[in-house]
Amino acid sequence: MDQAHIPALLARMASDEDASRKMAVFKLQNSINDPAFADVFISSGGLVVLRRLIMSSSGNTLAYSLQSLTRLLEVDMGWDIFEGPTSSDLVERIVELIVKNPLVNILRGAMSILVSLVSHSQSHGGPAKTPGTFGFRALKPAVAVHPQFLELVIQQLQSADHALCANALMLINALVRDALSTDGDAKCTMTNGDEWPTLIKKLQDLGLIRAVYSLMRSSALQDLAHPMLEFQSLTKVLLRKWKEVRVDVERTDHRRALKSLHLSSNPERPQANGHSRENSRGSKRHNPEKWRRLGFESESPAQEFDTAGFLGLMDMTDYVRKYEDGFQKLLLEQASKPLSDRLPVARASLAVSMILYEHFEIDKADLEDTRGHRGIDMTDHDALFRPLLLQWSRLHAAGLHAFFRVWKATGAKQNDFDKVAELVRILIEQVVGQAPRTKDILETEDEFQEYDVPRLRDLQMDLLRLSFEGKWGQHLVQVREELKQEALHFVKEQRVRCLLQGSWFEKPVSKREPNGVSDLPWRFAKLSHNKRFLHYADFRERTMHEPVLGNLPEKVDLNTITSVVSNVSAGDDAKSTASASTLKNLAQNPRSTTKIAINTEVGGQEQTILTLWPSNHSLASEWLDGLLMLLGQAPITAETSKLVSLVSDYGLKIRLLNVRMDSAFEGPPPGAGVVPSRRGLDEDYFFEV
Incomplete structure (x- = not known):
């Protein structure tokens, strides 16, 4: 609309006919956000006419009037309408509309105006021209007349109209921000001189948190993204201000x-000794551990x-x-x-x-x-x-x-x-x-x-490992290798101890023997104390006490062993003649054909000089890998590999648990790894053996 038509527009807005006023203010709302148009409108006395329409009209005429004022305030003009002796009447009228008017288009406009009114003191900084003109103070007289105002604003957060819901949330944000920004010392003079926590507690008691929490998790978030993110930020500011308030017993x-x-x-509950914390006269004593x-x-x-x-x-x-x-x-x-x-x-x-x-x-x-x-990109909710x-x-x-x-x-x-x-x-x-x-x-x-705690510990280890790999990657690889070697040594000692203790082995059923049963079905094998010979003997029955070396006349010199061969499953990286079904059969049938063959060289060819038949997988792993490790070879069974990994991992966990989580990001301490100087030292030293 051209600025030249403003006098005629104002005349129609002041008309006695509602249809004329409605059409005039409808056109006004589409032009008022042009600053040049708004300037002429205001200088021509338009604010007085617009205020009169807001105070007296209803229906669409009122809705268009509220929208016109909203758009005028959005271009930061027309603030004079809230100053002067009649400003409080206008604010009370807008508050009354929110409390009593059920029409959505009127509620949206009324709330938008109050958002601008409350926010204006924050955007301009410093005191307003007239005390109480802007900010929450401007609403104080009207809220006193309509005490259910805040409750009804919060109720609109459940409105099916997302625009109204957004306006209600923006109004709440403006009120909270005004309360928090009024006083840097965490105090804000609100209604009746209360502090800022009073408003916050009242809003919470009215169900604000519950309503916003529901909205933040809903599909309506797309239309409320900006005010919702602002509310989330204000919540953080509120928590920070609570933390900054020092606990003072004088308050x-x-x-x-x-x-x-x-x-x-x-x-005053009786203590374990049966005495109350009151003395015999009934007066309270000072509890030293109160x-x-x-x-x-x-x-x-x-x-x-x-x-x-x-x-x-x-x-x-x-x-x-x-x-x-x-x-x-x-x-x-x-x-x-x-x-x-x-x-x-x-x-x-x-x-x-x-x-x-x-x-x-x-x-x-x-x-x-x-x-x-x-x-900010609001799509990633x-x-x-x-x-x-x-x-x-x-x-x-x-x-x-x-x-x-x-x-x-x-x-x-x-x-x-x-x-x-x-x-x-x-x-x-x-x-x-x-x-x-x-x-x-x-x-x-x-x-x-x-x-549970074990799950938490595993998670802690994973986090420590990740943080250390990021900062200490090469060092961690070296530590892991050292721990693996230590674990191998530990497992070797454990396996050798099993051989030193000795084990019973039952021969499988042979068709060559009468009735398929051997006269000497049991074999006992044991490593000598000096770890140089493997002693063994065959027995008719398994004795209660394990035989001593003196009762084992047969022996094999470990130096003569050329290979140890077995059909026990050796894992992915080793050759074997067994499969998973072999191991399952071994576990279910103690007299299976699983065996360990110990070979030596005779006449240029390998020949088996001792055979052992382990009755279970663990025994097979102990003897096969124990013999291999005694011969200076690597273990090959999955059970031994698992044990090595377990010991190595525990070693790493113990080392990691001895440092703080944040130390992984600090790097080595100053001077770490520097060889100390020998300046000032002579050669007068000795080693104590």
Whole structure:
């Protein structure tokens, strides 16, 4: 519309005929966002006419009027409409529309205007021209008249109209941001002089978190992406501000929270010796472990919240309130143990709070960045949105229960606190960090409970191995090779000990013998103490006590052995004549034909001089690989290979567990590997043998 038509447009907007007004304001909404047009419109007295329509019209005329004002404010013009003696009437009218008007197109416009009104003080910075003109203060008189306002705004988050839902969320974001930004010292003068936590608590009590959590996991997220991401960022800012509030016993709410912890611990319960904590006169005695019995390190609990701040105190009081019976039972159970063996409940709660704080990177949250999401790709919802962040209290409880479970399962003592905390950190990274956007908090809590300590240990080892391979790759290969050689030596010693102990072998049934049975069906073989000879003899029956070397007249000099051949399965890298079915048959039939043939050279040809028939797979592996290793050859059975890998892996785990998780990224310490100088040393030294 041309600027020249503005006088005629204003005349129709002021007409007594509703049809004329409706058509005029319909045209206005399509032109008002042109700054040049808006400037002439305002200078021609248009704000007075537009305000009159908003105050008195209804239906589509009102909807178009609200949309016109919204678009005018979007180009940062027309703010004078909210200043002057009549501004409060206009704000109350818009608030009243949200409370009483059921029409979606009117609700959308009314909320958009309030978003701009509340946000204006934040975008311009500094005080407004007239106190109370912008920000939450501008809504204060109207909200006092319509106290159900906030509740109804939150109800619109469940609206089927996604645009209305988005506007409601933007209004909530604006209110929260205004509350958080009003005072840098974590205080904000709101209605009746309350602090900023009052608004936040009221919104939460009205079901805000539950509603947004549901939306963040729904398919409607695409239409709400920007305000939803802003709400998520504001939640992080809120958590950071809670953490920055120092716990101060001089503050009534802080003192009350600490007192509730003490009372919830059931301090007057009789002790193990049967005496109450009250003396015979009924007056309360000072308990020297009043706070340490709750798991604090001292009797000055406020100081121990220096890191987690009031956030840590909130998390702990929330947990104790929800699980008071379990809390009391746990304290009673721990009270019977020495102090060094007790599970420090309070320390564990604070540790879980900080693990969650670091996991969600709350420290990076900044109020100035909460609206800077316009350039972000909003299509990858799973990467952007973390609905579980909104379930902070339940995540804290689940993490704390996991801490208790790991502590008990590992038999930890207070010196092991950091190790248990590290396992809980890994658990949270795995369960919460890997959770898809649609995963419900109930599923998450169940998964916390399903992780047992061995599974956590395996996960910890995998993470350590990955981190070390990234920083210490070549060194780790060298360590692995060293450990493998150590493991081979260890397994060789174990196998040789089996040969030194000796074993019974039963000959297979032979058709050449009468009735298919040998006169001497049992053979006993044993390695000599000097490991040079293999002694053996055949017996009619297996004796109760194993024969000594003196009863084994036959012997084989190990130096004469040219090869050891067997049909025992040797694995992928060794030749053998057996298959998996052979091993299965060996396990099921102790008198199978599985054998170990020991050969020597006679007249230029190999000849078997001793045959052994192991009765099971383990015995076959021990003797076959034991003999091979004595002869300086590599073991070939799968069982021995598995044992070598197991010993080697345990060695690596022990070495990795002796370092912190973060040390993998630090690299060698300064000066590591430098050969010390011999400057100033002479040759006057000796070796003590």
